[in-house]
Amino acid sequence: MKFIVSSSALLKQLAALNGALASNPIVPILENFLFEIEDERLRVTASDLQITISSEVVVDADMSGSIAIPAKMLLETLRNLPEQPVTFKVDLETNGIEIVSENGRYKLSGESADDFPKIASVKEGKTIDLTAECLASAVSYTLFAISGDDMKPAMNGVYAQFRKDKVLFVSTDGHRLVRYNRTDIGSTETTVDTSIIIPKKALSLLKSTLPSEDTEVKVSFDKSHAFFHFNNVSMICRLIDERFPDYENVIPLNNSNILILDRLELLSSLKRMSIYANKFTNQIRLKLKKDDLQISAEDKDFENEATESLLCEFEGEDMEIGFNAKFLIESLSTLQSRKVKIQMSEPNRAALILPTDTDSSEEILMLVMPVMLNNYQYN
Numbered sequence: 001m002k003f004i005v006s007s008s009a010l011l012k013q014l015a016a017l018n019g020a021l022a023s024n025p026i027v028p029i030l031e032n033f034l035f036e037i038e039d040e041r042l043r044v045t046a047s048d049l050q051i052t053i054s055s056e057v058v059v060d061a062d063m064s065g066s067i068a069i070p071a072k073m074l075l076e077t078l079r080n081l082p083e084q085p086v087t088f089k090v091d092l093e094t095n096g097i098e099i100v101s102e103n104g105r106y107k108l109s110g111e112s113a114d115d116f117p118k119i120a121s122v123k124e125g126k127t128i129d130l131t132a133e134c135l136a137s138a139v140s141y142t143l144f145a146i147s148g149d150d151m152k153p154a155m156n157g158v159y160a161q162f163r164k165d166k167v168l169f170v171s172t173d174g175h176r177l178v179r180y181n182r183t184d185i186g187s188t189e190t191t192v193d194t195s196i197i198i199p200k201k202a203l204s205l206l207k208s209t210l211p212s213e214d215t216e217v218k219v220s221f222d223k224s225h226a227f228f229h230f231n232n233v234s235m236i237c238r239l240i241d242e243r244f245p246d247y248e249n250v251i252p253l254n255n256s257n258i259l260i261l262d263r264l265e266l267l268s269s270l271k272r273m274s275i276y277a278n279k280f281t282n283q284i285r286l287k288l289k290k291d292d293l294q295i296s297a298e299d300k301d302f303e304n305e306a307t308e309s310l311l312c313e314f315e316g317e318d319m320e321i322g323f324n325a326k327f328l329i330e331s332l333s334t335l336q337s338r339k340v341k342i343q344m345s346e347p348n349r350a351a352l353i354l355p356t357d358t359d360s361s362e363e364i365l366m367l368v369m370p371v372m373l374n375n376y377q378y379n
Contacts, residue, residue, distance in 0.1 A: 001037065001063050001064075001065040001067075001089075001090040001092055002061070002062045002063075002087065002088065002089050002090070003037055003059040003060060003061035003062070003087070003088050004059060004085050004086070004087045005042060005057065005059040005060075005085070005086060005088070006085060006086075007078055007081045007082070007084050007085070007086045007101070008083045009057055010042075010086070011078040014044060014071070014074065014078065015075070016053075016055060016208060017033065017044060017045070017046040017053050017054070017055060019201075019204065019205045020047060020048055020051050020052065020053045020235075021046050021048060021071055022048035022049075025049075026049070027117065029111055029116055030047055030048060030049070030117070031070060031072070032068035032070055032110070032111055032116070033045065033046055033068070033069050033071050033074065034046075034047075034066065034067075034068050034113060034116045035066060035067050035068070035069055035088075035113075036065075036066040036113065037059065037061045037063075037064050037066070038064045039064070040061050041056050041057070041058055042057050042059045042061070043055070044056075046071065047116075047117060047119070050199070050237060050238045051199075051202050051205065051235065051237040051238070052119050052235070053205060053209070053233070053235040053236075054119075054233070054234045055209075055232050055234075056232040057232070065090065065092055066113035067090050067092065067095060067097065067113055068095075068111040068113055068115065069097060069108070069110045070109075070110070073108050074108075077106055081101055084102050086100065086101050087099070087100040088100075095109060095110040095111055096110070097109070097110045119236065120224075120225055120236055121225070121227075121236070122220045122221060122222050122225050122227045122236070123222055124222060125220045125221050125222035125225075126162070126220065126221060126222075127218060127220045128162050128167070128185065128218075128219050129216055129218055129219070130167065130182075130217045130219060131216060132210045132211050132212075132213070132214065132215040132216070133214060134184065134185070135206065135210060135217050135219075136206075136210045137182075137362070138158075138160075138167075138169040138182065139158075139203045139206055139207045139210075140207065140334065141169070141178055141334055141364060142158045142169050142171035142180060143158070143171070143200065143203055143204065144178075144331075144334060145172055145173055145176050145177060145178045145331075146171045146173065146200045146203075147173035147174065148173070149173070152174070153240060153242050154197060154242035154243060154244050154245065155172055155173060155174070155244075156200060156240060157197040157198050157199040157200055157202075157203070157240045158171045158197070158198050158200075158203055159171070159195060159196075159197050159244040160195065160196050160197070160198055161193060161195040162193070162194045162195070163193050165183060165185075166181055166182060166185060167181075167182050167185050168180070168181050170244070170247055172245065172247055172367075175324065175327060175368070175369050176327050176330075176366065176369065177247055177250065177251070177367040178334075178364075178366050178367075179247070179251075179363075179364075179366075179367075180362070180364055180365075181362060181363040181364075183361045183362075184361035184362075194221075196221050196226060196239050197239055197240035197241075197242060197244055198226055198239065198240075199237060199238070199239070199240055202226075202235065202237035205235060206228060206235065209233055209235075210230070211230065215230050215231060217230040218230070221239070224238060224239055224241070225237065225239060250367065251350070251352070251365070251367060252343075252352070254345055255343035255345045255351075255352060256315075256316050256317075256345060257314075257315070257316030257317060257319060257343070257344040257345065258313075258314070258315045258316060258341060258342070258343055258344075259288060259293065259312055259313070259341070259342040259343075259344070260312065260313040260314075260339060260340070260341050260342075260356065261293065261311070261312035261339065261340070262338065263335060263337060263338060263340045263355075264338075265310055266293075266310065266332060266340070267332040267333060269295050270284065270295065270325050270332070271329060272308065273295050273296070273297040273325060274326070274329065275306070276297045276298065276299060276304045276305055276306035277297035277325055278297075278298075278299045278300075278301070282324045282325045282326045283297070283322055283323070283324065283325070283371050284296065284297045284322065284323060284328075285297070285320060285322050285373060286320065286321050286322070287319075288314050288318060288320070288321075289314065289318050290314055290318075291312060291313065291314060292309060292310075292311070292312065292314070293309065293310045293311075293312045293314065294307060294309050295308050295309075296308075316344075319344070319347060320373060321344060321351070321370050321373070322347070322370055322371045322372065323351070323368060323371060324368075327369075328368060331366045331368060332353070334366075335353075335366075336355070337355030337356055337358065338356070338357065339355075339356040339357070340354065340355055340356060341353075341354045342354075347370060347373065348372075350367050350369050350370070351367070351368050351370065352365060352366070353365075353366040353367070353368065
């Protein structure tokens with residue numbers, strides 16, 4: 001079997017799939033890309049058994065066939081080649097592979113495609129159409145708040161709820177929470193509320209492969225798997241089979257203290273304050289008065305401290321509240337609006353962060369839990 005393909009086109013394809021490979025796979029064959037040629041189209045697949053992602057590229061081939069090629073060697077070879085046509089010569093009996101470039105030949109040993117695990121499929125599932133922009137926004141807003149605690153598997157992914165008229169995405173790690181709503185969804189077969197939990201790795205892969213142009217993404221899912229298809233890319237992942245926490249109960253409803261200020265000014269101030277905060281707690285203090293916000297941080301172990309004041313709009317009672325600076329910085333960095341509204345009730349209750357300007361089809365809510373300050377006692 002022989003085929004010719006652009007080195008840069010193939011490298012771009014493989015780089016997008018590389019994230020699906022496991023660093024230490026249980027099955028050695030998973031250290032390979034699966035190459036399948038049919039009708040002069042090359043389909044490349046990578047898998048770690050939990051996630052399988054494939055993409056296609058047009059090639060000049062003399063026959064159909066399939067082979068598993070070592071991923072690391074192939075990627076490193078292509079990364080160090082300039083843009084040019086490269087020829088792959090594959091002996092399907094011995095699984096020997098020869099790559100021919102303009103100036104060289106490179107031989108390596110592949111493995112039989114028959115040993116590559118069979119790809120799972122969605123059976124009797126539901127389907128919904130989303131735009132790539134909608135899905136990319138949902139992933140970008142929620143990815144940072146996913147828990148990395150293996151003892152809380154339900155929180156190791158994003159909760160997605162599909163309704164007839166909207167789609168909802170939620171992530172939380174117990175310290176912060178993001179809820180993202182979209183109403184501009186495409187066609188759907190969902191007539192009742194249906195929910196799934198998509199694992200973090202699958203979402204990270206989606207984020208890196210989703211196109212920037214306005215493309216339709218077809219999402220199908222059943223109880224165990226979700227399938228995503230767009231352009232020449234297909235991805236299927238195993239879902240997290242757990243019950244997602246009742247997140248609505250932690251969102252405070254009565255928040256009489258409202259702070260409005262420039263997002264980038266607050267973000268820059270928090271980054272400076274975090275330099276002087278205790279490196280273990282990252283604690284910063286917000287002191288709120290009418291039209292004035294004082295942000296301070298200290299590290300008593302090294303006698304470091306810093307204070308800044310920002311102009312703001314503040315309605316409510318004077319108050320002091322503490323936060324982990326890292327959590328606020330990550331939340332504010334993810335938002336795009338010029339100003340943000342921070343709603344608070346008491347120093348020991350969660351604060352809500354909302355953008356002041358969003359599209360009419362979306363709703364973004366971020367929640368951050370406070371940390372205890374020395375001059376406050378929690379009930």
